[in-house]
Amino acid sequence: xxxxxxxxxGTHFFPDxxxxxxxxxxxxxxxxxxxxxxxxxxxxxxxxxxxxxxESWLAAFSAGFFECCEAFGVxxxxxxxxxxxxxxxxxxxxxxPPGAALLRSGARAGDDIWISGTPGRAxxxxxxLQGKLQxxxxxxxxxxLTRPQPRVALGLKLRGLASAALxxxxxxxxxxxxxxxxxxxxxVVEEACLPLADLARFTADAAAARQCLxxxxxxxxxxxxAPANRREMIAALATPxxxxxxxxxISAEPGLHLLDIQGRRLPLERTGFDHFANTTAS
Amino acid sequence: xxxxxxxxxGTHFFPDxxxxxxxxxxxxxxxxxxxxxxxxxxxxxxxxxxxxxxESWLAAFSAGFFECCEAFGVxxxxxxxxxxxxxxxxxxxxxxPPGAALLRSGARAGDDIWISGTPGRAxxxxxxLQGKLQxxxxxxxxxxLTRPQPRVALGLKLRGLASAALxxxxxxxxxxxxxxxxxxxxxVVEEACLPLADLARFTADAAAARQCLxxxxxxxxxxxxAPANRREMIAALATPxxxxxxxxxISAEPGLHLLDIQGRRLPLERTGFDHFANTTAS
Numbered sequence: 291x292x293x294x295x296x297x298x299x300g301t302h303f304f305p306d307x308x309x310x311x312x313x314x315x316x317x318x319x320x321x322x323x324x325x326x327x328x329x330x331x332x333x334x335x336x337x338x339x340x341x342x343x344x345e346s347w348l349a350a351f352s353a354g355f356f357e358c359c360e361a362f363g364v365x366x367x368x369x370x371x372x373x374x375x376x377x378x379x380x381x382x383x384x385x386x387p388p389g390a391a392l393l394r395s396g397a398r399a400g401d402d403i404w405i406s407g408t409p410g411r412a413x414x415x416x417x418x419l420q421g422k423l424q425x426x427x428x429x430x431x432x433x434x435l436t437r438p439q440p441r442v443a444l445g446l447k448l449r450g451l452a453s454a455a456l457x458x459x460x461x462x463x464x465x466x467x468x469x470x471x472x473x474x475x476x477x478v479v480e481e482a483c484l485p486l487a488d489l490a491r492f493t494a495d496a497a498a499a500r501q502c503l504x505x506x507x508x509x510x511x512x513x514x515x516a517p518a519n520r521r522e523m524i525a526a527l528a529t530p531x532x533x534x535x536x537x538x539x540i541s542a543e544p545g546l547h548l549l550d551i552q553g554r555r556l557p558l559e560r561t562g563f564d565h566f567a568n569t570t571a572s
Numbered sequence: 573x574x575x576x577x578x579x580x581x582g583t584h585f586f587p588d589x590x591x592x593x594x595x596x597x598x599x600x601x602x603x604x605x606x607x608x609x610x611x612x613x614x615x616x617x618x619x620x621x622x623x624x625x626x627e628s629w630l631a632a633f634s635a636g637f638f639e640c641c642e643a644f645g646v647x648x649x650x651x652x653x654x655x656x657x658x659x660x661x662x663x664x665x666x667x668x669p670p671g672a673a674l675l676r677s678g679a680r681a682g683d684d685i686w687i688s689g690t691p692g693r694a695x696x697x698x699x700x701l702q703g704k705l706q707x708x709x710x711x712x713x714x715x716x717l718t719r720p721q722p723r724v725a726l727g728l729k730l731r732g733l734a735s736a737a738l739x740x741x742x743x744x745x746x747x748x749x750x751x752x753x754x755x756x757x758x759x760v761v762e763e764a765c766l767p768l769a770d771l772a773r774f775t776a777d778a779a780a781a782r783q784c785l786x787x788x789x790x791x792x793x794x795x796x797x798a799p800a801n802r803r804e805m806i807a808a809l810a811t812p813x814x815x816x817x818x819x820x821x822i823s824a825e826p827g828l829h830l831l832d833i834q835g836r837r838l839p840l841e842r843t844g845f846d847h848f849a850n851t852t853a854s
Contacts, residue, residue, distance in 0.1 A: 292615075292617065292649065292663075292665070293617075293650060294617040294618075294650055294652050294661075294663060295619070295652050296620070296621060296652045296653075296654050296656075296659070296661060297654075298621050298654055298655070298656030298657075298659075300656070301655050301656050302654070335574065335663055336576075337576045337577070337661045337663075338578070339578060339580050339583075339659055367574065368574065368575060368576055369576050370576050370578045370661075371578075372578050372579075372580055372583055372584070373583050374578075374582070374583050374657065374659060375580075375656065375657035375659070377580075377621055377656060377657070377661075379576075379578060379619045379652075379659075379661035381574075381576060381617055381619075383574065
């Protein structure tokens, strides 16, 4: 399997981002694409446009990039360097047995919808950096933003279990919509099942936390579906470091609905969410 | 085999380049990397940063890109689009039997050095566009610059015949230096064997023509080495549309020497050439 991502200064990251963190993240977001397909990442190609040959910046960027290579068993196999506005384009290649890749198109009515970890942290971290919110304990949220941990091990275990999967880069609702579209199904997400308690540790602003969880990107957690009869097998994959949350189910009826705490079922258009409101750097 | 190239506006092409030509060239330079390895190009991933969603520009760019896809049997398999200063990053994947890929490292003392076609045209075309030179018949040179023809068919035929190969993007001398470095050998290039007669059709400025041939890039012809006992087999691969020129030989003695018309053997440093003087858009 193969995937490509392009990161542009000012669009995907602040130009003054710590280059070591940026190096990590540049590869990590691509490794995450492999995780989402249940693939083992193997080789990467890195093409960079740089405004100037800044050796210390490049050394720090490379250190972070190779740190991520080592963490996930990826070899840098090629690429290109050129002069231009800062641009980082990675292509990643991975391996998966024939027919075993997790796709977006396999969700079926009755499937459970699962999310790994505690998405929303990265978006909270970004709001903190932007001065829009003052977090009580910013470190875990900033770490989620600057050093995302692709869920490769989980992706490999989901082969043969999950019916559909992707990594959350546009927010839980936005990315779930991608699965629904490709699979030709609908979904009901239960607010009561969302891991909002984790985010409450960082901020008392419950509305912001909810918005970050449902619409924030950049956590690179896995969002996946699986038949209800595999519920116990899936639950057994959770670890203290990486909990798994069952947040709803797939329905034959099209559309994405939120079931609120009072049990009211609201179509997404009437929940007040703009699931395209990305909280990115630009 | 896999290869990546990044093209940046202002560095690799003029921002006002005809988008259809640019689309062709963006893929063609990558297809050329496959040709240089003796590989059949198969799939491409295109990541683009665009300053604005200009539909007519994008339609023309796509038309040129897919024209090149069709010409060389390449499927666009993925990629990414984002907002940012114009940047075009392609990764191409191709197929070659195990062990059959042409490398830069296989040149041996005594090998002939060959060049396909008539390199220098693209650099002359660029000088014409820049107003540095007035060509008598600019069309073939402008076509070489804007619509380079990767030598895929020749690359496939060179499998098992050539000992080393690459595509000329930095000028004949600059690219030959890459082969010498990787192969741990030297070379003697005979000026009398260079296809300068072709360039004389376009300009009376013999010095400019010679400079364009030896140091100009962007023609994407193949530069390759082959044992002398395969000379007739190689010569038989030439066609009226794609002549092949034997321009010198590999030597055990390191260094790159030019044998001038008078038979004087000059090391590259004393020939007056700056083989890094690229005639690119920047």
